Amino acid sequence: MYFHGEWLGKGTIIGQKYVCGYCGTETSSSGGYNFQQRNEKFGFYEQVAFILICTSCNFPTFLTEDYTLQVPQPKMVANVENLPPPLAILLNETRKAISAELYNSTVLLCRKMLMNLAVLEGADKNKSFVYYVDYLERHDFITAKMKPWVDRIRQIGNTATHEIPDISKEDAYMSFEFLIMLLKLVYEFPHKMQPK
Template sequence: MVKDLYEDNATNSWKNGETVEASYICGYCGHEVSSNRGMALQKEQGGIGYSIKPYGVYICTHCHMPTFIYKDIQVPGNRYGEPVNNVPEEVSSVYEEARSSFAAGAYTGVVLLCRKLLMHIATDLGADSGLRFIQYVGYLNEHHYAGARSDEWVDQIRQFGNQANHEIRINTKEEAKRIIKFCEMILKLNYEYPSIAYDNDSNN
């Protein structure tokens, strides 16, 4: 078995050129890439450099921007979720801020921002202002803006929002992923997909 040189007291050093290949989602362009070019973070023992793990600065094969990777750390991180077209600017800015917070590892911030985002969406789609969060989520569900067969998702979002706002609790990466994906789904269903259908009708 190869000794894990990254867990002992050996000296860190950098090596330009080719390094151990890593697959990751680029925080700049959002593409999933596999790269072995950049600057390897290696260990040195007895004057010999070892690069046995995908640690270092990697150059994206799509946009050619640098990303630092070490264990579960990636800088800049992956902006989870997909961009959504035809979304009102105020709504879109909150969604993009939530994605940026995910890239920074601020997962509780993601949940709180998505909580605010759902309130913005509900208001834009006709809900009264000044309602409680749970009422806004209920409005989206009752008027079928959340899509069919989404009751379980809606219940989880209610729980995430209430926990983040009223309990001393840090949200996890998986919870942040789930709520971003839920918000992305609602945005696509109510803004992007209808605009595509409208464009198709206009061209016929």
């Protein structure tokens, strides 16, 4: 992407909604900087990009008028309550990876989390990824209806470590969604039902 134009001074920008990559607020910035480009054919200036200042955290985001580029990208908000500390740290890292479109890293982190989860739930250490997936299945952490997901996760997990082809965005999102579901089932929901 290449623009030829100029930045104007700080001004009012109305109606550019976006999700802030720093604080996660869905915001419509009240102010920021306009980038204008001269339309050679008709001679007028058009808005092509902005630097928007978040109304909540005051940090700047670069956004093109057509929304094809936003820097920084919003982080995937997928919070799981009551996670054991090692998994909470890994989830934070995984969220950053998927938000930054680092799909191989995302899948590797999901794989690592799944293995950690299994060990925390009683599986042996230093086993293969497939062993851990089987363990979770055998011990009913994964229901029968989730079987097609599990088969796919097994495949994706192996691809990320052993083969050259890149992990697709779909595979990364699928691994991430599966992991969030698993973490919620194992840590968040049982905790919610405990007497207070």
